[in-house]
Amino acid sequence: MAKTTAPSNVAKSNRKWITGYSIIGVLLFITYQFLLPWEGLPLGIYDAIYQWMPPSAINESLVYIIMALGLNIVVGYAGLLDLGYVAFWAIGGYCAGWFMSEFFYFLNINFLGSVPAEAPGIHINFWMVLLIGGFICALFGILIGAPTLRLKSDYLALVTLGFGEIIPQVFFNGENFFGYNISNGTKGIVMVDPIPVGVKNLGPFDFGWKLLIFLFLTAVMVFISLRLRRGRLGRAWLAIREDELAASMMGVPLMRTKLSAYAVGAFAGGLGGVAFATHVNGVYAERFNFTISIFLLAMVVLGGMGNVWGVILGAFILSWVNGNGLTAFGQLYNDRFGTDIDFASFTFLLFGLVLILMMLFKREGLLPESRLKLMLHEGELDDEDASSSKKKVGK
Amino acid sequence: MKKNPAKVAIVALAAAAVSLTLVTSSSSAATTLWISSDLPKQGGSADQSASTNKAIKLLLKQRNNKAGKFIIKFREYDNSTAAKGSWDDAQCAKNAQAHVAARDEVAVMGTYNSGCAKIIVPILNQDPKGPMIMVSNANTNPGLTKPWNPGEPEKYYPTGKRNYYRVVTTDDNQGAAAAEFAASLGVKKVYVLNDRQTYGQGVAQSFTTNAKKQGLTVLSDGVAGEGWDDKATNYEALFTKIKALNPDMLYIGGIFDLNGGQLVKDKVKYLGSNTAVKMMMPDGFTGYPDFLALSEAEGAYLSFTGLDISQFPKGGVAEDFQDAYLLTYGEAPTSSFSVYGAAAVQAILDAISRSNGTRKDIFEKMKTVNIPATKSVVGTAIKFDKNGDILSRDITVMIVKDKTETFIKKITVK
Numbered sequence: 001m002a003k004t005t006a007p008s009n010v011a012k013s014n015r016k017w018i019t020g021y022s023i024i025g026v027l028l029f030i031t032y033q034f035l036l037p038w039e040g041l042p043l044g045i046y047d048a049i050y051q052w053m054p055p056s057a058i059n060e061s062l063v064y065i066i067m068a069l070g071l072n073i074v075v076g077y078a079g080l081l082d083l084g085y086v087a088f089w090a091i092g093g094y095c096a097g098w099f100m101s102e103f104f105y106f107l108n109i110n111f112l113g114s115v116p117a118e119a120p121g122i123h124i125n126f127w128m129v130l131l132i133g134g135f136i137c138a139l140f141g142i143l144i145g146a147p148t149l150r151l152k153s154d155y156l157a158l159v160t161l162g163f164g165e166i167i168p169q170v171f172f173n174g175e176n177f178f179g180y181n182i183s184n185g186t187k188g189i190v191m192v193d194p195i196p197v198g199v200k201n202l203g204p205f206d207f208g209w210k211l212l213i214f215l216f217l218t219a220v221m222v223f224i225s226l227r228l229r230r231g232r233l234g235r236a237w238l239a240i241r242e243d244e245l246a247a248s249m250m251g252v253p254l255m256r257t258k259l260s261a262y263a264v265g266a267f268a269g270g271l272g273g274v275a276f277a278t279h280v281n282g283v284y285a286e287r288f289n290f291t292i293s294i295f296l297l298a299m300v301v302l303g304g305m306g307n308v309w310g311v312i313l314g315a316f317i318l319s320w321v322n323g324n325g326l327t328a329f330g331q332l333y334n335d336r337f338g339t340d341i342d343f344a345s346f347t348f349l350l351f352g353l354v355l356i357l358m359m360l361f362k363r364e365g366l367l368p369e370s371r372l373k374l375m376l377h378e379g380e381l382d383d384e385d386a387s388s389s390k391k392k393v394g395k
Numbered sequence: 396m397k398k399n400p401a402k403v404a405i406v407a408l409a410a411a412a413v414s415l416t417l418v419t420s421s422s423s424a425a426t427t428l429w430i431s432s433d434l435p436k437q438g439g440s441a442d443q444s445a446s447t448n449k450a451i452k453l454l455l456k457q458r459n460n461k462a463g464k465f466i467i468k469f470r471e472y473d474n475s476t477a478a479k480g481s482w483d484d485a486q487c488a489k490n491a492q493a494h495v496a497a498r499d500e501v502a503v504m505g506t507y508n509s510g511c512a513k514i515i516v517p518i519l520n521q522d523p524k525g526p527m528i529m530v531s532n533a534n535t536n537p538g539l540t541k542p543w544n545p546g547e548p549e550k551y552y553p554t555g556k557r558n559y560y561r562v563v564t565t566d567d568n569q570g571a572a573a574a575e576f577a578a579s580l581g582v583k584k585v586y587v588l589n590d591r592q593t594y595g596q597g598v599a600q601s602f603t604t605n606a607k608k609q610g611l612t613v614l615s616d617g618v619a620g621e622g623w624d625d626k627a628t629n630y631e632a633l634f635t636k637i638k639a640l641n642p643d644m645l646y647i648g649g650i651f652d653l654n655g656g657q658l659v660k661d662k663v664k665y666l667g668s669n670t671a672v673k674m675m676m677p678d679g680f681t682g683y684p685d686f687l688a689l690s691e692a693e694g695a696y697l698s699f700t701g702l703d704i705s706q707f708p709k710g711g712v713a714e715d716f717q718d719a720y721l722l723t724y725g726e727a728p729t730s731s732f733s734v735y736g737a738a739a740v741q742a743i744l745d746a747i748s749r750s751n752g753t754r755k756d757i758f759e760k761m762k763t764v765n766i767p768a769t770k771s772v773v774g775t776a777i778k779f780d781k782n783g784d785i786l787s788r789d790i791t792v793m794i795v796k797d798k799t800e801t802f803i804k805k806i807t808v809k
Contacts (some may be wrong), residue, residue, distance in 0.1 A: 043498070046498070047497075047507065050493060050497065052497050054489060054493055054496070055492065056485075056488055056489035056492045056493075057489055060485045060488075060489065068471065102546050102550070104544065105545040105546065107763070120545075120546075151554070173591065175591075175596075177732075185591070185592070185593065185596075186510075186546075186592045186593045187510070187538075187544070187593045188484075188510060189514045190514070190550070190551075191517065191546075191550045191551075192717060193739060203520045203521065204491075204492070204517070204521055204798050205495070205523070207492070209599075221474055241503075246510075275483070279485065279488060280487070280488040281483055281486045281488065281514060281517065282484065282513065282514060283516075284484045284510055286479075286481065286510070287479070287483070287484055287485075289479070290479065291478055291479065293480070295478045322478045323476060323483075323485065323486060324489070327473060342436070344436060344437055344473055344477065345436075345437060345441070347437075347476075347477030347478075348477050351477070
């Protein structure tokens with residue numbers, strides 16, 4: 001069967017996930033679309049679902065997963081530390097704000113939009129805006145990448161940090177951008193067009209359908225991640241991550257490879273940004289701050305840099321704890337023990353503790369990538385060898 | 396890597412199973428209705444929100460948790476997250492869905508931030524069993540209830556029904572009252588600054604418009620005056636420029652947090668004392684001990700939407716409520732916004748007590764809420780116009796004297 005003896009990590013088929021993923025997706029869809037609105041559902045289960053895992057929390061964490069997968073390509077695959085990823089989220093979000101709302105009320109452009117043709121503003125079909133957002137972000141990824149990729153590690157991180165601060169600030173103060181209003185400033189762009197799915201437009205209570213769409217977008221990102229990793233580009237990224245000098249000696253074009261990592265990563269940011277805008281039905285400049293970049297980075301690191309499933313798990317857990325889990329647990333705890341502890345206020349303490357413990361005991365993340373695990377433990381092996389050889393010498 | 400999807404599935408299923416077994420089913424009697432608050436419980440507004448929730452709980456306790464024939468229970472929602480450190484748009488969207496989904500919940504008290512209300516109101520508005528009502532104790536952005544920016548306020552009410560009410564008056568009224576007060580001081584030429592944010596620009600814009608109406612000369616350009624840079628280390632250039640125009644008064648539309656301290660210091664340093672060139676600010680500068688502690692704040696005029704807590708009528712329900720708060724919690728409410736939270740709940744309870752307990756009927760009864768001043772915890776009548784804005788448009792004007800906010804007069808905007 002195998003004509004060539006490829007390395008084991010490349011030869012593995014990576015399409016088996018589609019079956020499992022689809023089963024989970026369909027189960028979730030049935031739960032949220034049919035089971036939850038069903039009147040016969042016992043109130044206890046109904047309340048429990050709403051307390052522990054409400055539909056909007058699932059959809060929100062899927063958006064986080066899309067972002068984290070994009071960041072994983074930049075940080076996990078190519079090893080380029082990016083501290084300003086939120087900028088792509090912002091650009092994606094504002095693409096939705098510009099092209100799917102009444103923001104440009106003095107214009108009247110409607111291209112397969114989901115609102116009546118006479119509605120003011122630019123109304124482009126959701127699916128096209130997804131692509132537009134993705135490609136604009138990819139373009140920005142290349143734009144900031146081009147001059148900065150000559151830098152290495154810490155210096156690169158600083159420049160991306162700057163980028164992540166500048167773009168949101170532009171939107172924050174965008175009410176008067178050289179005389180033009182590009183973002184509505186802190187007021188934000190509220191009311192984004194609903195998502196059309198052929199037969200109807202999705203209203204605020206069609207979680208199931210939205211869930212399906214977000215699951216599909218996530219699947220696209222998983223597919224892209226897995227396929228790219230297996231291919232020539234992905235192996236080039238890993239080579240750069242592990243040893244840039246060696247990679248360039250072996251003929252990997254550094255600039256082009258790094259730029260493509262930025263572009264693909266940014267593309268995911270655009271997808272997620274547009275999806276998120278439809279999720280909250282608006283774009284607010286205040287969302288795009290530095291802590292969100294760090295939060296996304298923590299998802300990637302906690303889950304397992306470089307491993308798609310680890311990143312998904314990390315993003316899911318963190319977004320759930322941040323948005324819902326801790327509050328729900330606090331409510332349960334307070335009800336049980338009659339206390340009045342504000343659990344949500346301990347979120348940061350918990351994050352800090354978890355990160356420290358992770359770095360101490362499981363540096364490679366929850367579901368580690370095998371290569372990275374080897375790399376991270378290389379030093380320990382060396383030490384052991386060194387000490388044992390020393391002992392031998394001593395003897 | 397092959398096994399990982401399965402692992403993920405197992406973890407997810409296990410988590411779901413654990414959560415189901417942990418939660419005991421809560422059975423509710425037919426006459427129990429829930430109301431909720433939706434406030435940012437983390438970040439800078441945490442204390443304010445905690446105090447508001449306390450005030451609401453106290454009010455419910457005073458009523459024996461009853462409204463008419465219904466038993467009222469109260470739950471708190473948090474619309475902030477630790478990752479953001481302030482109100483979070485995703486959290487607002489999620490809470491809105493949760494309000495609608497909670498089968499026993501009939502009304503919402505909130506939000507604190509106008510931006511969050513703009514996400515929640517349209518969703519509550521489209522509730523198939525509703526519309527569900529929301530009454531805010533702190534949203535002052537005019538666009539939520541009346542024409543302000545293009546498309547406002549209609550776009551927040553997709554069904555055309557107005558399910559949103561607020562017990563505080565809007566920023567535009569504050570600007571109007573401030574302009575009226577400035578004219579009464581004999582001011583002729585005024586320079587307007589804003590903090591470049593929604594709130595500050597709104598107030599500054601309304602002040603500018605109304606000052607012109609009052610016949611004052613507005614020296615600053617633009618509809619909302621000039622924006623100040625909150626990251627600047629000093630404002631020498633700004634005030635040197637203003638000094639050349641020789642204004643009688645400086646109006647600072649904005650929030651003290653945005654480098655207001657430095658701004659005020661430099662104002663006195665370069666423009667002169669607050670008696671020579673008067674200075675006035677909206678309620679974004681009230682309630683800040685740091686501001687009052689500045690020697691440069693002496694003589695500054697402040698306006699406040701609604702009544703300041705010190706101006707609530709004495710000897711009535713309003714004073715009793717504050718005493719009860721002090722007695723129960725051992726501290727005074729952090730600001731009048733907390734008491735306004737209780738007033739919002741008063742309006743909700745009034746509607747519930749006259750209704751049949753469904754969201755639809757409570758929505759209908761909300762239109763005719765009328766609580767006289769003698770029964771209201773804020774000491775002013777709670778009655779709404781057809782937009783959902785409170786009818787009593789009281790603005791308090793205060794002056795900073797001996798490092799305290801001292802009441803000057805109450806202006807009722809027509």
